[in-house]
Amino acid sequence: MRTSRLEAFSDGVLAIIITIMVLELKVPEGHTFADLRHSTGKGLLSYLLSFVYVGIYWNNHHHMFQLARRVTGGVLWANLGLLFCLSLFPFTTAWMDETDYARFPVVLFGVNLLAAACAYSVLQGVVIRAHGPDSELRRAVGWDLKGRISPLFYLAGILSAQFVDTHGKVGVIIATGCYTVVALIWIVPDRRIGRAVREFGAPD
Amino acid sequence: MRTSRLEAFSDGVLAIIITIMVLELKVPEGHTFADLRHSTGKGLLSYLLSFVYVGIYWNNHHHMFQLARRVTGGVLWANLGLLFCLSLFPFTTAWMDETDYARFPVVLFGVNLLAAACAYSVLQGVVIRAHGPDSELRRAVGWDLKGRISPLFYLAGILSAQFVDTHGKVGVIIATGCYTVVALIWIVPDRRIGRAVREFGAPD
Amino acid sequence: MRTSRLEAFSDGVLAIIITIMVLELKVPEGHTFADLRHSTGKGLLSYLLSFVYVGIYWNNHHHMFQLARRVTGGVLWANLGLLFCLSLFPFTTAWMDETDYARFPVVLFGVNLLAAACAYSVLQGVVIRAHGPDSELRRAVGWDLKGRISPLFYLAGILSAQFVDTHGKVGVIIATGCYTVVALIWIVPDRRIGRAVREFGAPD
Amino acid sequence: MRTSRLEAFSDGVLAIIITIMVLELKVPEGHTFADLRHSTGKGLLSYLLSFVYVGIYWNNHHHMFQLARRVTGGVLWANLGLLFCLSLFPFTTAWMDETDYARFPVVLFGVNLLAAACAYSVLQGVVIRAHGPDSELRRAVGWDLKGRISPLFYLAGILSAQFVDTHGKVGVIIATGCYTVVALIWIVPDRRIGRAVREFGAPD
Numbered sequence: 001m002r003t004s005r006l007e008a009f010s011d012g013v014l015a016i017i018i019t020i021m022v023l024e025l026k027v028p029e030g031h032t033f034a035d036l037r038h039s040t041g042k043g044l045l046s047y048l049l050s051f052v053y054v055g056i057y058w059n060n061h062h063h064m065f066q067l068a069r070r071v072t073g074g075v076l077w078a079n080l081g082l083l084f085c086l087s088l089f090p091f092t093t094a095w096m097d098e099t100d101y102a103r104f105p106v107v108l109f110g111v112n113l114l115a116a117a118c119a120y121s122v123l124q125g126v127v128i129r130a131h132g133p134d135s136e137l138r139r140a141v142g143w144d145l146k147g148r149i150s151p152l153f154y155l156a157g158i159l160s161a162q163f164v165d166t167h168g169k170v171g172v173i174i175a176t177g178c179y180t181v182v183a184l185i186w187i188v189p190d191r192r193i194g195r196a197v198r199e200f201g202a203p204d
Numbered sequence: 205m206r207t208s209r210l211e212a213f214s215d216g217v218l219a220i221i222i223t224i225m226v227l228e229l230k231v232p233e234g235h236t237f238a239d240l241r242h243s244t245g246k247g248l249l250s251y252l253l254s255f256v257y258v259g260i261y262w263n264n265h266h267h268m269f270q271l272a273r274r275v276t277g278g279v280l281w282a283n284l285g286l287l288f289c290l291s292l293f294p295f296t297t298a299w300m301d302e303t304d305y306a307r308f309p310v311v312l313f314g315v316n317l318l319a320a321a322c323a324y325s326v327l328q329g330v331v332i333r334a335h336g337p338d339s340e341l342r343r344a345v346g347w348d349l350k351g352r353i354s355p356l357f358y359l360a361g362i363l364s365a366q367f368v369d370t371h372g373k374v375g376v377i378i379a380t381g382c383y384t385v386v387a388l389i390w391i392v393p394d395r396r397i398g399r400a401v402r403e404f405g406a407p408d
Numbered sequence: 409m410r411t412s413r414l415e416a417f418s419d420g421v422l423a424i425i426i427t428i429m430v431l432e433l434k435v436p437e438g439h440t441f442a443d444l445r446h447s448t449g450k451g452l453l454s455y456l457l458s459f460v461y462v463g464i465y466w467n468n469h470h471h472m473f474q475l476a477r478r479v480t481g482g483v484l485w486a487n488l489g490l491l492f493c494l495s496l497f498p499f500t501t502a503w504m505d506e507t508d509y510a511r512f513p514v515v516l517f518g519v520n521l522l523a524a525a526c527a528y529s530v531l532q533g534v535v536i537r538a539h540g541p542d543s544e545l546r547r548a549v550g551w552d553l554k555g556r557i558s559p560l561f562y563l564a565g566i567l568s569a570q571f572v573d574t575h576g577k578v579g580v581i582i583a584t585g586c587y588t589v590v591a592l593i594w595i596v597p598d599r600r601i602g603r604a605v606r607e608f609g610a611p612d
Numbered sequence: 613m614r615t616s617r618l619e620a621f622s623d624g625v626l627a628i629i630i631t632i633m634v635l636e637l638k639v640p641e642g643h644t645f646a647d648l649r650h651s652t653g654k655g656l657l658s659y660l661l662s663f664v665y666v667g668i669y670w671n672n673h674h675h676m677f678q679l680a681r682r683v684t685g686g687v688l689w690a691n692l693g694l695l696f697c698l699s700l701f702p703f704t705t706a707w708m709d710e711t712d713y714a715r716f717p718v719v720l721f722g723v724n725l726l727a728a729a730c731a732y733s734v735l736q737g738v739v740i741r742a743h744g745p746d747s748e749l750r751r752a753v754g755w756d757l758k759g760r761i762s763p764l765f766y767l768a769g770i771l772s773a774q775f776v777d778t779h780g781k782v783g784v785i786i787a788t789g790c791y792t793v794v795a796l797i798w799i800v801p802d803r804r805i806g807r808a809v810r811e812f813g814a815p816d
Contacts, residue, residue, distance in 0.1 A: 005211060005215065005266055006266075007617060007620075008211075008212060008215050008620060009215045009218070009219055009262060009266075011617065011620050011621045011624055012215055012216050012218075012219030012220070012420075012624050013219045013222060013223055014621070014624075015219075015621055015624030015625045015627075015628060016219060016220055016223040016224070016624070016628055017223060018625060018695075018699070019625050019628040019629060019632070019699055020223070020224070020227065020628070020632070022699050022700065022702055022703055023227075023632065023635075023702070025703045027703065027706050027707045027710055028707060030711075031707075031711035031714035031715070031716055031717055032716055033716055036707075036716070036720070040703075048696070051692075051696055051699070052692075055689075055692045058621060059685075059688055059689075062617055062618075062621075062688075073263075076263055076266075077259070077263075077391060080255075080256075080259040083222075084252070084255055087222070087223055087226050087255070088226065090226055090227070091226055091229045091231065091244075094231045095231045095232060095235075095240075098231055099234075099235035102235035103235070104235055104236055104237055104240070105235055108240070187689060209415060209419065209470055210470075212415075212416060212419050213419045213422070213423055213466060216419055216420050216422075216423030216424070216624075217423045217426060217427055219423075220423060220424055220427040220428070221427060224427070224428070224431065227431075277467075280467055280470075281463070281467075281595060284459075284460075284463040287426075288456070288459055291426070291427055291430050291459070292430065294430055294431070295430055295433045295435065295448075298435050299435045299436060299439075299444075302435055303438075303439035306439035307439070308439055308440055308441055308444070309439055312444070413619060413623065413674055414674075416619075416620060416623050417623045417626070417627055417670060417674075420623055420624050420626075420627030420628070421627045421630060421631055423627075424627060424628055424631040424632070425631060428631070428632070428635065431635075481671075484671055484674075485667075485671075485799060488663075488664075488667045491630075492660070492663055495630070495631055495634050495663070496634065498634055498635070499634055499637045499639065499652075502639045503639045503640060503643075503648075506639055507642075507643035510643035511643070512643055512644055512645055512648070513643055516648070
């Protein structure tokens with residue numbers, strides 16, 4: 001089975017997820033800079049954070065399927081599982097934003113990030129299994145440091161938002177910090193797979 | 205006529221349908237877990253069910269057009285008919301969800317599922333006719349058990365929601381069960397066509 | 409310049425236009441069949457009509473660009489002009505529907521149809537000019553009967569909605585009839601270009 | 613790394629941006645021409661302006677990546693940066709429109725245009741660096757007159773809306789004029805790269 005249509009469908013879904021989040025940005029009531037800062041200030045930052053996360057997933061997805069040559073039924077469903085988790089970003093982002101970064105919505109955003117990371121892991125596992133233990137893809141992924149660290153950060157964020165202090169002010173700041181750090185780690189492109197692509201050559 | 209552009213357009217429409225349903229999930233009023241469960245609990249499950257259904261249609265559509273080599277005018281319109289039925293999912297899902305699974309909206313959701321199944325059958329028939337009775341596609345489909353069983357389940361769901369009890373509580377539970385069972389049946393990938401793809405080779 | 413990316417972009421825009429119209433369908437207040445018929449009855453028909461029109465444009469666009477081999481700057485902009493006209497369908501359809509087919513909104517819908525038809529004509533002219541008078545495309549289009557008749561029907565619809573009677577009841581019915589007839593005429597696939605594709609062979 | 617998937621993803625995002633703006637057009641309350649002009653008059657013009665701008669970016673993006681043969685991690689992120697800026701158009705357009713072209717929203721629209729222009733410059737720089745100083749792309753871009761003039765117009769628009777007069781009436785008119793002039797300049801297709809495509813041949 002060709003990978004091209006799976007990629008095209010995923011591109012479509014990711015393009016929509018990344019774009020409809022802007023619809024959640026509410027147009028300010030007034031017409032001054034203060035109105036903008038008041039009604040959209042944090043919203044713009046939340047939007048940026050989620051935009052970057054969807055961008056990261058698109059990049060990694062892109063890299064992984066460049067080395068993939070076979071798509072099985074399991075890959076299709078694991079891919080849909082990832083897309084489902086990512087499709088919840090507009091919802092969890094909007095809630096976090098509308099409650100002005102209240103404790104539980106920040107926890108839920110972390111859970112969403114964690115779920116997406118797990119779904120990506122599953123997808124990666126299924127794709128690798130479809131290609132066998134000696135595939136380029138298997139070797140290209142190797143010991144996936146960033147993929148192993150990220151869930152720990154998400155977990156740290158979730159736990160601090162929930163437990164650090166009673167009002168959840170300090171905990172939320174730590175949690176948001178954790179989520180941002182992971183995004184920054186991933187913006188650095190994945191050199192492992194990038195190297196493998198150059199080495200083994202990408203499928204046409 | 206090439207199948208690629210028909211596939212690309214269908215991918216686009218399905219990607220949008222599967223993604224905009226999340227826009228129907230209302231952000232909770234409060235900021236606690238109870239608020240989330242109260243305002244989004246069932247909504248998330250309805251969303252998951254419809255997401256899976258669109259995913260199933262995408263998978264089957266993908267499998268069918270891998271073996272298709274000719275697109276006629278009739279195929280274009282039968283395909284648009286299927287897309288039209290699927291495009292109503294966000295609407296029927298939202299109504300079922302907002303009325304808290306009232307009787308008639310559950311019936312309507314079943315009618316929508318049934319209409320999509322019929323439209324898919326028609327599309328399959330038109331595609332097969334365009335390829336002749338001896339085509340790989342014809343043989344690959346063979347005796348389509350799942351395709352024949354599904355409408356019966358939808359019908360059973362529709363009838364029980366409508367007639368089982370006066371308040372529609374029990375009937376709705378049976379109906380929702382029927383709809384879920386069909387989804388589970390279909391998540392198992394379609395081995396018939398999958399086998400044929402390996403056997404005959406897919407078009408490039 | 410390749411036609412593939414222009415087609416992909418147009419596919420994306422058309423897929424979105426055809427799909428977001430369903431977002432205009434308002435979920436009924438109550439939960440009975442009467443509520444559905446009352447709040448969505450005509451809406452569903454308007455949606456179907458606009459869905460079919462976008463489908464027709466997608467089909468014709470598909471056929472035209474199958475024979476096109478060159479994309480110039482003028483083609484890009486003529487194509488964007490067509491997409492702009494089509495992108496107004498959700499707006500004009502929603503207005504017509506929400507005013508319960510009042511006179512002026514029906515006129516405006518006709519103007520939108522007419523504008524799209526003109527934009528398509530311009531695009532066709534620009535594409536043909538880019539390929540020269542002896543191109544397959546030029547011969548394939550030939551004497552475009554349906555393309556010449558449709559604007560007359562739109563015009564008839566616009567004029568009857570505006571002028572036939574004072575309250576606009578009869579005029580609106582005639583106008584809606586005109587718009588529906590054109591849709592039916594076009595659902596019959598375009599045999600001229602279809603024949604040419606088979607005769608001259610489509611680009612790969 | 614192939615450019616095709618980057619183009620497909622960008623096409624998807626741009627198609628959505630250009631299309632969802634129409635959702636901001638509010639359906640008029642009444643059903644007469646006066647109602648339409650009153651509630652949608654300027655809105656339609658704002659929509660047209662932003663539609664044309666997204667169209668311009670799509671065209672230029674299309675031209676640039678026709679000559680690009682390599683996609684690096686930096687290109688992916690620079691491209692996402694451009695898409696982020698463009699994804700804010702629906703928001704800034706809606707605000708400008710809803711405040712009836714108040715001073716600060718017009719300034720913000722200009723800032724958005726300026727940010728998109730900078731992001732495009734960065735993307736162009738990163739793509740050129742990935743191809744080396746002697747690449748066709750480098751020579752094709754040459755001395756990018758339009759790209760250098762546009763930011764000056766945006767800046768002029770921003771400054772006049774902010775400073776020309778106390779009520780911002782005259783300044784806003786000048787600013788809108790500036791934004792429109794740049795759009796008109798760019799509708800003229802980019803002959804430099806177009807020439808290079810013909811000269812060097814486009815990648816298949």
